[in-house]
Amino acid sequence: MKKNTVKEVSPFWLYVVLGTLLLAAFLGSVSVGALKFSLWDALCHPSSGFSFxxxxxxxxxxxLGLLVGATLGLAGAAMQGFLRNPLAEPGILGVTGGAALGAVAVFYTGLISIFPMMLPIGGILGAFVSVILLYLFAGALAGIQTLILAGVAINVIAFAGTSLMLNLVKDPYAVLDIVFWQMGSLADRSFEHVFLILPFVLAGWCMLLWDGRALEALSLGEETALSLGISLGSLRTRIVLGAALCVGASVAVCGSIGFVGLIVPHLLRPLVGYRPGRLLGASALGGAVLILCSDIAVRMVPSLMELKLGVVTSLLGAPFFLFLIFRLRKKIL
Amino acid sequence: MPGVSKAEPSSSEPRDSGPQRIVSINLCTDELLLRLVTPDRVAGMTKFSDDPEVSTVAKLSQGVRKIPGNIESVLACEPDLVLGGRFNGKETLHFFRYSDIPVLIFDVAKSFEDIYGDIRRLADAVGERQKGERIIREMQEDLAELNPGTTHGVGPFQHPVLEGLNRAVFFQSDNYVPGEGTFENAVMEAAGFRNIAAELGIRDYGRIDLERLIDARPDVIIYSSEQRNSKTVRGEVLGHPAIKKALPDVRIVTIPTLYLSCGSPVSVEAVRILAKAARASPLGVGSSDSLREDS
Amino acid sequence: MKLIETEKLDVSLDGMTILNDVSFWIGKGEVVGLVGPNGAGKSTVLKALIGALLPDKGTIRIFGKPVREVSRRTLARKLGYLPQENEVHWPLTVERVVAFGRIPYLMPWEGLKGADQKIIRDAMRATDTFHLRHRRIDHLAGGEKALVMIARLLAGEPEIILADEPVQGLDPAHSIQVMEFLAGIAENGRSVLVVLHDLALASRFCSRVLLLHEGKIAASGSPEEVFSSENLRSSYHIEAKYGNGDDFYVLPWKRI
Structure with a gap:
């Protein structure tokens, strides 16, 4: 029995709750690891091994978990708002795959030695090309099937390209590297990685968050949005560039992590009254919480092979995706 | 169809001359072979033997015919002895086991004793027993010189442990560390070090979390040069800034990968590099020294 | 005063000419009906006016200024557009949908102010939809939804309303209600250009009618003038009955 009325949660409380969850997840993340020690000890003894x-x-x-999680949540919400489709998200639509290909290309061709920032730039270019391709294949008003098929095609191309890169690598075990990229991980990253992607991620966030109102207007269709004063062209540019910047840079450093942009906006949408604009900020927070919690789970599950972050999000996300398709099936057909 | 035949060289082979058309389809057997026989007795070997970055016999292998190692290419050499490793070329070796042509398969060496055994076995097969024994003796003398007090008895060789800063760990890509029962472990012990991975109970290759690595406070961290210098995602952890920050006094030693990838007489060089690190001043030893040993 | 004026407008789409040499104007306080057979190009006229389609030739003037010189924001405040497909992509509340009408008055970072909230409420009251404000838009019946869309239009305080078949699929009561609203808006000094299929409604509510046929304006004038039997025969291929007495109306009767 569907609800006939919609009660929006007050935005203040929503952000308070999400913010608290984020803080808790962040603290949890820095407290978990192979070594068990208390944060207080580490903070009080600045030159101990624990402190380092x-x-x-x-x-x-x-x-990084925060940056990547917020990016994926935000980009997912933005793409869903823009494409007016609740199944859109960077992983499914091939943006993450394209970013991985771009990053891998820079990494293995040695371009990264010229200039470390080439790595996120490669990821951004890869993501950018993916979004362009998506738009060309599927068009602005594409139905769900067309969009997802286009995403599948782009993902396949990206994976094939990534595997071809093996030819450039002398290390005979490079296949493992590609597997790592595909599965995504935050393990053993350093501040170098954080600073490497920070400017791009922040720029992408700005571009996407700016579009809240435009996405709301888009709920009424493109022509009405136009009549309300929204410039569709610049909206499209900002969404494309913004998503490419933050997703591209994040994937470049952490590999492919999918489904966050699908799960988080979907769960939060009813809480923001289905408003695509308000969903942006909430999804950013929610995405960060999800990734940080998944990263905690990765470290707490004892296993021989290190459990990869992308595997955890896929284990959560793929069944969720199927469930969504099932639910929306009636509306699609 | 060739009949079934034993895989050992038959006793009817002349002891002095031995096989004259030997084919090797594995880099490690390439290396052992060229140290025991002259190149004119080699009818085919792998193309890797020419590459000075991975082969320690690159100079010796010039002029020898290079083959891809599949059945046809080996047959084309008309071999009278085929050498291979346990983990590659399986189909080829399987084919030749059922032929009249003798086949010798060598396992990965896990210790210096294994190397001595491999040398003896190959020397016997190619009729160069004396040369083989000489090579083994030289190796033993070198090792004894590098770590005084090392003795080679009938059983495994004894080597003293260094005093003082003697805890080492060999940190490899994707957080792997060689523990007890690996060749890297044998090299570390021959140089007089305690292998932290072995202390943690790791047998063969295990993984160590970066946090645990730091917590173990090694005196020396060893890297393999190819892993350290090439760009791979799994190799990124080797250069993590936390290592230098948390362990400012640790000595870093980089061993050229080609000294370790095959167990051969040249592997003594790996021990030499480590032994040098043990005796040098804390900040003095680094990859630059190790790479100059490369030739 | 001509609020909207087009001159010799040519619009094509995918290589096909849809509008050819279309010139007309809308004055203050008018309810102008835009009628014509299917495919005549009626929706295209509206889309060209809001800037969704760029004309190949000709000019469009809003309040005397060429539309290119008017800022996007000003245009959004002056024009209110109601498309034919009244889609709302997300299950938003009625109040939220009506609030969208205020978008041309807000900067991207601004929220709705008290004055905005009042305008929204007034718009809903005027269209009799205030009691629906917390309901989901996708749960409303067609008639209620049409009124909500009108409320959204009103919330934007436009001076000119461009409505593309606003009564499509509505029952007679709701059709008349919607047309009454539009007429009321015009009485308050605004102007309405409404695309209609229902000739009876057009004859009842429009002060002026434009007949579009094959991309050209075939007739322009009062309903009596435009809905002449010759015009109906040549463009619609129909015959109609007419009302006699004080109220003029036309009732399509049979095909010819």
Whole structure:
């Protein structure tokens, strides 16, 4: 029995709750690791091994988790708002795959030695090309099937390209590297990685968050949005560029992590009254919480092979995706 | 169709001359072979033997015919002995096991004793027993010189442990560390070090979390040069800034990968590099020294 | 005063000419009906006016200024557009949908102010939809939804309303209600250009009618003038009955 009325949660409380969850997840993330020690100990003894582990291993890892999680949540919400489709998200639509290809290309062709920032730039270019291709294949008003098929095609191309890169690598075990990229990980990252992607991620966030109102207007269709004063062309440019910047840079450093942009906006949408604009900020927070919690789970599950972050999000996301398709099936057909 | 035949060289082979058309389809057997026989007795070997970055016999292998190692290419050499490793070329070796042509398969060496055994076995097969024994003796003398007090008895060789800063760990891509029962472990012990991975109970290759690595406070961290210098995602952890920050006094030693990838007489060089690190001043030893040993 | 004026407008889409040499104007306080057979190009006229389609030739003037010189924001405030497909992509509340009408008055970072909230409420009251404000838009019946869309239009305080078949699919009561609203808006000094299929409604509510046929204006004038039997025969191929007495109306009767 569907609800006939919609009660929006007050935005203030929504952000308070999400913010608190984020803080808790962040603290949790820096407290979990192979070594067990209390944060207080590490903070009080600045030159102990624990302190270095906290500041130089765990803190960058948690920060990256925050940046990547917020990026994926935000980009998912933005793409869904723009494409007016609840199944749109960077992973499914091939943006993440394209970013991985771009990053891998820079990494293995040695371009990264010229200039470390080439790595996120490669990821951004890859993501950018993916979004352009998506738009060309599917068009602005594409139905769900067309969009997802286009995403599948782009993902396949990206994966094939990534595998071809193996030819450039002398290391005979490079296949493992590609597998790592595909599965995504935050392990053993350092502040170098954080600073490498920070400007791009922040720029992308700005572009996407700016579009809240335009996405709301788009709920009424393109022509009405136009008549309300929205410039569709610049909206499209900002969404494309913004998503490419933050997703591209994040994937470049952490590999492919999918489904966050699908799960988080979907769960939060009813809480923001289905408003695509308000969903942006909430999804950013929610995405960060989800990734940080998944990263905690990765470290707490004892296993021989290190459990990859992308695997955890896929284990959550793929069934969720199927469930969504099932639910929306009636509306699609 | 060739009949079934034993895989050992038959006793009817002349002891002095031995096989004259030997084919090797594995880089490690390439290396052992060229140290025991002259190149004119080699009818085919792998193309890797020419590459000075991975082969320690690159100079010796010039002029020898290079083959891809599949059945046809080996047959084309008309071999009278085929050498291979346990983990590659399986189909080829399987084919030749059922032929009249003798086949010798060598396992990955896990210790210096294994190397001595491999040398003896190959020397016997190619009729160069004396040369083989000489090579083994030289190796033993070198090792004894590098770590005084090393003795080679009938059983495994004894080597003293260094005093003082003697805890080492060999940190490899994707957080792997060689523990007890690996060749890297044998090299570390021959140089007089305690292998932290072995202390943690790791057998063969295990993984160590970066946090645990730091917590173990090694005196020396060893890297393999190819992993350290090439760009791979799994190799990124090797250069993590936390290592230098949390362990400012640790000595870093980089061993050229080609000294370790095959167990051969040249592997003594790996021990030499480590032994040098043990005796040098804390900040003095680094990859630059190790790479100059490369030739 | 000509609020909207087009001159010799040519619009094509995908290589096909849809509008050819279309010139007309809308004055203050008018309810102008835009009628014509299917495919005549009626929706295209509206789309060209809001800038969704660029004309190949000709000019459009809003309040005397060429539309290119009018800022996007000003245009959004002056024109209110109601498309034919009244889609709302997300299950938003009625109040939220009506609030969208205020978008041309807000900067991207601004929220709705008290004055905005009042305008929204007034718009809903005027269209009799205030009691629906917390309901989901996708749960409303067609008639209620049409009124909500009108409320959204009103919330934007436009001076000119461009409505593309606003009564499509509505029952007679709701059709008349919608047309009455539009007429009321015009009485308050605004102007309405409404695309209609229902000739009876057009004859009842429009002060002026434009007949579009094959991309050209075939007739322009009062309903009596435009709905002449010759015009109906040549453009619609129909015959109609007419009302006699004080109220003029036309009732399509049979095909010819």
């Amino acid at each position: 582990i906290l500041w130089d291993i765990r803190l960058p890892r948690a920060l």
